[in-house]
Amino acid sequence: MRSTKLGGHLFQLTRFGAINAYLVREADGFTLIDTTLGGAADGLIAAAAAAGGEIKRIALTHGHGDHVGSLDALKARLGSTVQISMGELDARILAGETVVEGKLPGSWPNVKTVPDTRLVGGERIGSLEVVATPGHSPGHVAFRDIRDGAVIAGDVFTSFGGVAVSNHFHFRFPFAAMATWDGGKDLESARVVRALNPSLLVVGHGPATPLPAAAMDAAITRAQR
Numbered sequence: 001m002r003s004t005k006l007g008g009h010l011f012q013l014t015r016f017g018a019i020n021a022y023l024v025r026e027a028d029g030f031t032l033i034d035t036t037l038g039g040a041a042d043g044l045i046a047a048a049a050a051a052g053g054e055i056k057r058i059a060l061t062h063g064h065g066d067h068v069g070s071l072d073a074l075k076a077r078l079g080s081t082v083q084i085s086m087g088e089l090d091a092r093i094l095a096g097e098t099v100v101e102g103k104l105p106g107s108w109p110n111v112k113t114v115p116d117t118r119l120v121g122g123e124r125i126g127s128l129e130v131v132a133t134p135g136h137s138p139g140h141v142a143f144r145d146i147r148d149g150a151v152i153a154g155d156v157f158t159s160f161g162g163v164a165v166s167n168h169f170h171f172r173f174p175f176a177a178m179a180t181w182d183g184g185k186d187l188e189s190a191r192v193v194r195a196l197n198p199s200l201l202v203v204g205h206g207p208a209t210p211l212p213a214a215a216m217d218a219a220i221t222r223a224q225r
């Protein structure tokens with residue numbers, strides 16, 4: 001696992017060069033955003049320790065396997081003190097409910113952990129404001145750090161070879177588009193993230209993009225075609 005410090009509050013944790021999780025520093029320790037695939041619990045806990053704290057909260061952008069894969073193992077290691085939250089609809093999908101009509105693309109693994117909080121947007125998790133961004137998955141959420149305007153956008157965008165909306169195939173990382181549930185809603189959510197005017201955009205797959213406004217505008221224009 002590679003750990004990259006991005007400003008004062010944020011660490012990007014990357015596995016296999018392509019799958020990101022994030023540590024957001026708070027006064028009492030870290031909020032972990034996403035958990036990557038299975039097998040990462042020890043590495044994520046060690047990355048938090050190396051960054052100077054413990055994981056106090058886990059917040060998930062969405063329920064796909066490359067984001068919730070190590071959730072059960074983290075819960076087993078960290079116990080009941082860790083507070084877990086994720087989008088309402090994705091939590092219900094992982095609980096086995098049918099919440100949307102038709103096909104649901106992407107990998108939805110067996111997850112035993114029940115989130116403490118189901119998010120719908122507008123909540124606060126420490127310094128993070130929850131922003132509803134459905135489309136890539138039905139209950140996808142993004143997180144905006146109110147301290148510096150950094151936005152953790154999950155899979156609304158990817159950033160390999162430049163910022164791209166995950167509603168259409170992008171040759172550098174086609175997997176995000178393959179897993180997207182509703183391309184129209186995903187594009188709408190890309191506009192919502194753009195309207196937050198992020199100081200820094202970080203995503204589930206690809207490097208961080210400082211001052212991403214122009215790149216997001218171009219990505220949204222391409223995605224409308």
Ligand SMILES: [Zn+2]
Nearest residue numbers: 064106155179
């Ligand atoms: Zn995904």
